[in-house]
Amino acid sequence: xxxxxxxxxxxAALMLVYIAVRFDFxxxxxxxxxxxxxxxxxxxxxxxxxxFIQMNSSFIxxxxxxxxxxxxxxxxxxxxxRENRKKPGCAxxxxxxxxxxSVRESLGRTLNTTLTTLVTIVCLYVLGVSxxxxxSLPIIVGVLAGVYSANLINGYxxxxxxxxxLGKGKK
Numbered sequence: 326x327x328x329x330x331x332x333x334x335x336x337a338a339l340m341l342v343y344i345a346v347r348f349d350f351x352x353x354x355x356x357x358x359x360x361x362x363x364x365x366x367x368x369x370x371x372x373x374x375x376x377f378i379q380m381n382s383s384f385i386x387x388x389x390x391x392x393x394x395x396x397x398x399x400x401x402x403x404x405x406x407r408e409n410r411k412k413p414g415c416a417x418x419x420x421x422x423x424x425x426x427s428v429r430e431s432l433g434r435t436l437n438t439t440l441t442t443l444v445t446i447v448c449l450y451v452l453g454v455s456x457x458x459x460x461s462l463p464i465i466v467g468v469l470a471g472v473y474s475a476n477l478i479n480g481y482x483x484x485x486x487x488x489x490x491l492g493k494g495k496k
Contacts, residue, residue, distance in 0.1 A: 358482060402479065
């Protein structure tokens with residue numbers, strides 16, 4: 326468990342650096358906070374369903390899998406935000422409006438990939454043996470949490486962090 330927590334922290338720090346270089350620091354911070362949200366939701370479900378989910382290597386693998394899945398969705402949204410901010414038609418829009426537009430433009434892709442993933446994982450949960458169920462139930466919870474945070478939290482958190490940063494710069 327200690328090694329898993331350490332590996333998630335190292336991965337989050339490296340993702341923060343990567344996203345800060347590729348986009349900006351606010352994007353990296355928003356993405357890492359979204360990952361913390363996803364991991365905390367998975368841990369919360371583990372505590373609530375402790376009779377069905379055990380903290381073992383399958384759960385840790387599921388947690389690391391969800392970190393990767395969630396950061397991928399988040400980077401897609403942030404990439405769309407960056408593209409939309411460069412468009413001349415979006416010049417007068419607020420950051421929140423750009424995030425709204427970016428999420429709407431990415432929603433079809435997000436729903437298709439999420440539903441495809443969920444159908445597969447639910448089939449594994451229903452038809453699989455107990456070892457597969459121990460892995461697939463946290464994945465189901467994590468995929469739902471990851472889609473929620475990538476589409477409804479991270480972009481808006483980025484907008485709030487940027488507004489805060491630019492508001493302080495003006496003062």
